[in-house]
């Protein structure tokens with residue numbers, strides 16, 4: 001169905017027939033119309049407690065919460081924050097805030113008080129909604145700050161000095177006379193923060209139009225109303241928010257939420273509820289492909305596994321497919337700044353390891369980062385993106401915005417190429433490339449190779465500075481419990497498999513675990529810092 005469409009200028013247009021994306025549809029009306037469509041069906045269930053809401057429950061309850069927001073005096077444009085692990089009520093907040101014209105900002109539920117304080121100040125929010133467990137972190141963050149001006153702390157459950165979320169759900173609904181509809185292309189619906197993999201996280205302003213567009217564009221991935229989805233990836237991250245939480249509604253599916261990853265609970269939730277589609281990130285794919293516990297559970301209902309947010313090697317895809325007997329391993333690519341999806345591989349999948357083709361209404365080009373010249377098929381360069389899902393900008397960061405969006409193109413900072421069929425392949429981040437004597441080595445390529453070694457459980461590769469060569473690739477390896485693998489074995493393994501300039505001349509270090517973000521990204525900066533500290537010791 002998908003072949004390459006390329007204009008003369010080297011710009012690749014999506015091969016899908018363009019969709020009609022309405023210019024001024026607000027998210028509240030959009031999502032409510034989908035909710036209405038599936039009225040009596042089950043929508044969302046807490047995988048731990050069994051608390052559940054049908055599609056009609058979500059309509060009535062979120063409209064009541066929206067009314068309560070209005071009674072509290074929150075006005076269109078005000079920002080409210082959600083600081084919470086996954087639960088069904090998270091969804092009520094998103095919809096209620098949209099209906100009341102508020103912007104929802106989200107943050108990592110593992111934040112310390114200091115990180116939270118930065119986020120609350122930066123986003124200038126007026127209220128925060130949190131869990132009982134996290135209230136103390138919120139109080140600590142607010143207590144030390146003169147600039148955080150929260151009007152209230154709302155809590156899922158009960159906690160001293162906080163307003164219980166249940167009182168909002170029990171509102172009479174009278175203050176919401178109509179669902180907010182303003183300027184869909186200007187009004188910021190959600191304000192998630194980029195993951196902070198490469199620096200401090202930035203507030204990403206995504207409009208109603210951005211999110212509605214991406215949800216419409218995502219309909220190329222046909223989910224079924226009978227699909228049961230797992231909500232394990234964080235709802236505060238754009239992937240969990242749009243591709244999981246919002247997109248189940250546009251597809252009429254149901255979802256089971258889990259607050260965090262615990263191997264047994266994860267597997268038993270999948271098995272017990274006969275989950276059919278799972279959205280994951282590479283570290284969880286690695287778990288499914290390699291962990292012995294997986295054998296003990298019946299996962300035969302799974303028909304699709306989605307992966308995104310970080311590089312996923314072809315070998316790992318094949319291993320996971322084979323072990324679970326899953327036909328469809330679907331990769332997607334995107335950024336917080338693109339709401340998030342840009343590419344997705346749609347079954348039948350012919351190109352393992354590819355992130356798929358451009359979704360409808362999206363264009364891309366690959367440019368040489370040094371000369372800015374547009375490159376052709378099979379040439380690797382920086383991926384630039386254009387489409388209705390591209391963010392409005394970073395909050396209060398005009399220079400950073402101007403740096404990322406130039407002439408209407410979003411410069412992703414990722415290296416990629418495409419083949420003659422229009423399938424894209426991501427090499428790695430431009431900034432993470434290791435430069436050995438003028439040769440470029442992508443850490444993700446070495447990681448994908450190392451992980452295929454039977455004695456290696458997990459790994460990461462960084463570049464370390466070297467006077468003569470510029471940089472040298474160095475591997476961090478987590479070995480299998482019973483293995484006796486040594487540095488020499490790892491070095492011999494890479495010698496046998498990759499070109500001489502890619503060898504691990506910076507050495508191999510065995511570590512108990514690889515630092516990763518909740519969104520599944522390897523935190524290479526932590527490894528670089530630990531290497532620096534080691535040198536200074």
Ligand code: ATP
Pocket residue numbers: 194195196197198199200201202307308309310311312331332333334335336337355412413414426428429519521
């Ligand atoms: P920050 O911008 O704050 O440093 P971040 O870039 O990690 O953080 P996100 O917006 O969560 O924040 O991640 C987007 C990035 O994730 C992309 O730029 C790309 O590097 C990576 N990515 C996403 N999907 C894929 C994929 N399928 N394969 C490889 N990399 C991916």
Ligand code: MG
Pocket residue numbers: 194195335
């Ligand atoms: Mg980024």
